[in-house]
Amino acid sequence: MFWELGHLATHNLMRARARLAMTSGGVLVGTAAVVLLVAMTVGLQTAAEQGIGQSGALTEVMVGPSYEYNPNSDVEPPQLTPAMVERLWRIPGVSVVVPLVNFQSWGELLADDYSGGGQIMGVDARLLPYMGIEVAEGTLTLERGQVLVGSQIPINFYDPQATEYRPIQVDVLNTPLEMRTFSPRGEERRLDLSPVGILAPNPNYDYAIIMPVQQVISLNEWLNGERADPRDFKYDFALIRAESREQTTAISDAIKEMGFSAGGLGDFINQLNGFFTTMRLVLGGVGGVALLVAAFGVANTMTMAILERTREIGLMKAVGATDRDVLTVFLIEAALVGLVGGALGVLISYLAGEGINQGIANLAQQAAQSGQGSGPMFLPVDISQLQAGLVIIPTELALFGLGLATSVGIIAGLLPALRAARMTTVVALKTE
Amino acid sequence: MTQGIEVRNVHKLFRIGDAQLHVLKSVSLTIGAGEFVGIMGPSGSGKSTLLYLIGGLDRPTDGQIAVGGARLDTMSSDDLAYFRSQTVGFVFQSFHLVPTLTALENVALPGIFAKVPHDARMAHATALLHKLKMSDRAEHRPSQLSGGQQQRVAIARALFNDPPIIMCDEPTGALDTQTGRLVMRMLRALCTRAGKTVVVVTHDPGIENYADRMILLRDGRVIDDYATRQRPALDALEESVPNP
Numbered sequence: 001m002f003w004e005l006g007h008l009a010t011h012n013l014m015r016a017r018a019r020l021a022m023t024s025g026g027v028l029v030g031t032a033a034v035v036l037l038v039a040m041t042v043g044l045q046t047a048a049e050q051g052i053g054q055s056g057a058l059t060e061v062m063v064g065p066s067y068e069y070n071p072n073s074d075v076e077p078p079q080l081t082p083a084m085v086e087r088l089w090r091i092p093g094v095s096v097v098v099p100l101v102n103f104q105s106w107g108e109l110l111a112d113d114y115s116g117g118g119q120i121m122g123v124d125a126r127l128l129p130y131m132g133i134e135v136a137e138g139t140l141t142l143e144r145g146q147v148l149v150g151s152q153i154p155i156n157f158y159d160p161q162a163t164e165y166r167p168i169q170v171d172v173l174n175t176p177l178e179m180r181t182f183s184p185r186g187e188e189r190r191l192d193l194s195p196v197g198i199l200a201p202n203p204n205y206d207y208a209i210i211m212p213v214q215q216v217i218s219l220n221e222w223l224n225g226e227r228a229d230p231r232d233f234k235y236d237f238a239l240i241r242a243e244s245r246e247q248t249t250a251i252s253d254a255i256k257e258m259g260f261s262a263g264g265l266g267d268f269i270n271q272l273n274g275f276f277t278t279m280r281l282v283l284g285g286v287g288g289v290a291l292l293v294a295a296f297g298v299a300n301t302m303t304m305a306i307l308e309r310t311r312e313i314g315l316m317k318a319v320g321a322t323d324r325d326v327l328t329v330f331l332i333e334a335a336l337v338g339l340v341g342g343a344l345g346v347l348i349s350y351l352a353g354e355g356i357n358q359g360i361a362n363l364a365q366q367a368a369q370s371g372q373g374s375g376p377m378f379l380p381v382d383i384s385q386l387q388a389g390l391v392i393i394p395t396e397l398a399l400f401g402l403g404l405a406t407s408v409g410i411i412a413g414l415l416p417a418l419r420a421a422r423m424t425t426v427v428a429l430k431t432e
Numbered sequence: 433m434t435q436g437i438e439v440r441n442v443h444k445l446f447r448i449g450d451a452q453l454h455v456l457k458s459v460s461l462t463i464g465a466g467e468f469v470g471i472m473g474p475s476g477s478g479k480s481t482l483l484y485l486i487g488g489l490d491r492p493t494d495g496q497i498a499v500g501g502a503r504l505d506t507m508s509s510d511d512l513a514y515f516r517s518q519t520v521g522f523v524f525q526s527f528h529l530v531p532t533l534t535a536l537e538n539v540a541l542p543g544i545f546a547k548v549p550h551d552a553r554m555a556h557a558t559a560l561l562h563k564l565k566m567s568d569r570a571e572h573r574p575s576q577l578s579g580g581q582q583q584r585v586a587i588a589r590a591l592f593n594d595p596p597i598i599m600c601d602e603p604t605g606a607l608d609t610q611t612g613r614l615v616m617r618m619l620r621a622l623c624t625r626a627g628k629t630v631v632v633v634t635h636d637p638g639i640e641n642y643a644d645r646m647i648l649l650r651d652g653r654v655i656d657d658y659a660t661r662q663r664p665a666l667d668a669l670e671e672s673v674p675n676p
Contacts, residue, residue: 004544015532315528318489319542319589320517322510425489429528 027341030291093247122216138197314428338409353391442495521590580611
């Protein structure tokens with residue numbers, strides 16, 4: 001029955017092809033506007049996510065003392081005690097907790113005649129694989145006396161005798177390396193270090209010297225001149241790895257609830273996604289205006305069609321069509337106008353998107369050849385990050401475009417179709 | 433219950449702006465199953481309105497209408513549509529064919545709403561056109577047919593669901609005399625051979641040669657109702673008349 005009515009509707013549509021083409025043309029423009037603008041936000045979001053870094057960083061949440069601590073408050077700020085670390089492990093969605101201890105002073109590095117330095121941090125060697133770090137050279141292992149150094153450390157040595165500062169690169173893996181530090185009491189301490197790996201660039205650890213945690217604890221004991229009491233031992237910060245990026249926000253919230261500061265790239269990305277969602281809604285809304293205009297076109301066409309075919313509507317009813325049958329015929333017509341426009345709109349979007357991406361790729365190439373930086377300024381991201389293209393149309397978006405256009409047709413056709421369905425048979429038959 | 437038509441104290445008022453037009457004033461009549469009834473009257477006498485009311489195309493303002501025992505005045509809109517589909521076939525002065533459909537598709541149109549499957553629909557429509565000697569015009573569109581041919585297509589369409597009642601509003605009004613006569617003979621044959629109830633509204637006094645009974649209306653009232661003197665003989669019918 002539905003197909004029979006659909007066939008009738010198709011027949012009706014084909015009798016006014018020019019009008020169908022123009023009305024669908026309006027829907028085409030609207031659909032293409034929505035799809036292309038939304039596809040652009042998808043492209044920008046993809047580029048932004050790629051720009052942010054490796055996926056490992058996205059599941060991290062860094063936990064530290066709260067910045068909102070009020071010294072006048074009676075409430076003691078929470079500390080990252082081993083017991084507290086236990087509690088962090090139990091937060092839903094947490095995969096691993098890597099507690100870290102900072103050396104409470106600066107470590108100066110001495111290699112040959114050159115001097116360098118970094119922030120010393122201690123970690124349980126067994127947890128190294130979960131820190132989201134990779135070695136550019138050497139191995140990702142740690143034993144007493146061994147260190148891993150951040151990517152900036154080997155290239156930021158200098159000659160203390162020189163009058164002018166000039167960074168010098170030292171092959172730390174093959175040069176005897178010594179660390180020197182001073183206590184508040186004025187004592188000097190020297191320590192032989194054997195670097196086993198240089199970390200790949202990672203903003204969190206570029207200036208880090210990573211040691212086994214026990215060694216950092218004993219360095220701190222020496223610095224403070226007293227033995228650490230295991231009962232009030234506390235870590236300085238902790239790195240939490242979430243099971244998935246989506247869980248980072250909830251984990252951050254839970255940790256903030258406990259009185260710590262918490263944040264990470266995943267959290268940031270989630271906020272970024274919120275921004276892109278807003279952008280998508282705004283741009284989709286802009287395209288939606290075009291579609292709204294098209295909806296008026298569909299409504300107008302359907303109203304005209306119904307006026308022209310009033311006698312036919314009367315006849316259909318006279319030979320047994322129910323109000324619902326008439327409604328269905330005209331709604332199918334309106335839906336088809338939307339569907340045709342939507343399908344063409346999606347097709348045009350793919351073609352236009354392909355063209356835009358090609359154009360951007362050419363611009364990027366030109367920019368690269370001329371040695372200039374990031375290319376045109378009108379884009380909020382570095383053009384070189386748009387490898388996947390500025391316009392990305394996922395299948396869901398294409399289907400959404402089709403569905404939206406069809407819905408617009410149906411909604412725009414609803415009032416005219418209802419009017420047709422409610423026509424009094426006799427009046428419709430007698431209309432000239 | 434036979435497909436007799438009963439009309440009791442029917443009124444029909446049309447509102448035109450502020451004015452009310454009282455088109456039918458307490459009309460009562462009975463039409464028996466298998467009768468061929470002609471309804472005549474001057475323009476504005478309400479004869480077409482009466483036809484539409486008993487055909488279920490419109491509802492009376494007051495009064496009762498029953499066809500085959502079923503009350504049309506109280507029927508739901510959907511039931512009325514089903515009634516029109518199954519019980520009556522309409523033939524109009526201006527044919528009312530859908531211009532974009534072929535003759536065959538026009539004949540089959542009632543089958544869509546009666547939920548007849550496509551193939552059965554087309555086969556039945558083809559058979560009907562054949563009986564009306566219109567087979568060679570099956571794929572023509574209405575604009576390619578003469579008035580008489582168009583009216584034959586319309587009659588075939590009226591017969592599609594094999595309704596017991598055929599209602600005609602000025603069926604010969606747009607046809608020349610010769611063709612008009614042919615159409616009237618076909619209607620007569622439907623009554624005599626197939627036992628259909630035929631109700632014809634017309635200006636044409638020649639109807640008396642075909643109808644069993646005449647009802648005359650003026651100013652919305654029945655002013656005369658009589659049997660025609662002579663029941664028309666069947667042997668006057670031509671071969672082109674359908675024999676459903």
